[in-house]
Amino acid sequence: MAMTEAGLRRCVAAWPGVTLDVKWQDHLVACVDGRMFAMLNLPRSAHPDWLHFKVEDDLFLALTEQPGIMPAPYLARARWVTVTEPRRYPQDWTVARLRRAYELVAARLSKKRQRELGLWSA
Known part of the structure; x- marks a missing residue:
């Protein structure tokens, strides 16, 4: 099932330190x-429903070899992937990937900032 704007908001909005904003x-x-x-392409974009997110370095190649997933344009250097066929993947897989992307980025914050945001056992 494809991730919708409302679905992405519901999925990530409650996680500590998360903000959602329309860009570009x-x-x-x-x-x-x-x-x-x-990042989610909104319906008015050239490729609606495409979902982009950060992944672990060692998972990047494995994921981009899967059908419906490619290196994210402009962000592949930072190990981001784009799910071009979101209906291929179950909702729980997508939510788990988003949570992992959140954890990867949050882990790079300073320990002090992690504590201020109330992230795990910072």
Whole structure:
């Protein structure tokens, strides 16, 4: 099932430090403490429903070899992938990938900032 704007908001909005904002007129961007971890193309974009998110370095190649997933344009260097065929993947898989993207980015915040945001056992 494809992730919708409402679905992305429901999924990530309650996580500590997360903000959601529309950028570049047609992308809903999820950030933790101002750092992007996921992005959804909105219906008015050239590729509606495409979902982009950060992944672990060692998972990047394995994921981009799967059908319906490619290196994210402009963000592949930072190990981001784009799910071009979101209906291929179950909702729980997508939610788990988004949570992991959030954790990867949040882990790069300073320990002090992690404590201020109330992240895990910072």
